[in-house]
Amino acid sequence: xxxxxxxxRTWLLQRLSAIYMLLYGIGFAIYVINYDVVDFASWQAxxxxxxxxxxxxxxxxxxxxxAWVGIRDILIDYVKWSPLxxxxxxxxxxxxxxxxxxxxxxxxSVVTV
Numbered sequence: 001x002x003x004x005x006x007x008x009r010t011w012l013l014q015r016l017s018a019i020y021m022l023l024y025g026i027g028f029a030i031y032v033i034n035y036d037v038v039d040f041a042s043w044q045a046x047x048x049x050x051x052x053x054x055x056x057x058x059x060x061x062x063x064x065x066x067a068w069v070g071i072r073d074i075l076i077d078y079v080k081w082s083p084l085x086x087x088x089x090x091x092x093x094x095x096x097x098x099x100x101x102x103x104x105x106x107x108x109s110v111v112t113v
Contacts, residue, residue: 010069013065013069014065014066014069014070017062017063017065017066018062018066020058020059020062021059021062021063021066024055024056024058024059024062031046032046047107053107056107057103057104057107060100060103060107061100061103064096064099064100067096068092068093068096071092072089072092075088075089075092
């Protein structure tokens with residue numbers, strides 16, 4: 001696959017992640033409105049089923065990927081000095097990886113075996 005196709009694949013994955021986030025957000029809002037999620041126990045019970053937990057994990061990784069592509073494009077377009085762009089890109093990537101690990105740990109802590 002050519003180098004140009006990499007950009008097209010990234011563009012397509014960012015759009016697909018946006019669609020998934022939209023659908024998840026609508027479904028989550030409908031669920032919360034219909035089932036009176038008002039206290040900690042009901043919020044915790046919401047994320048116990050594996051399907052809800054996996055869907056939420058995919059949602060957060062979609063956000064992180066979407067943000068990574070967007071910030072990468074901004075850095076490529078507006079930070080012209082390569083060493084600074086590399087440092088910023090590395091910091092953003094490390095931050096997003098740390099956030100992904102943190103979300104995974106939070107969702108994993110809800111699952112009861």
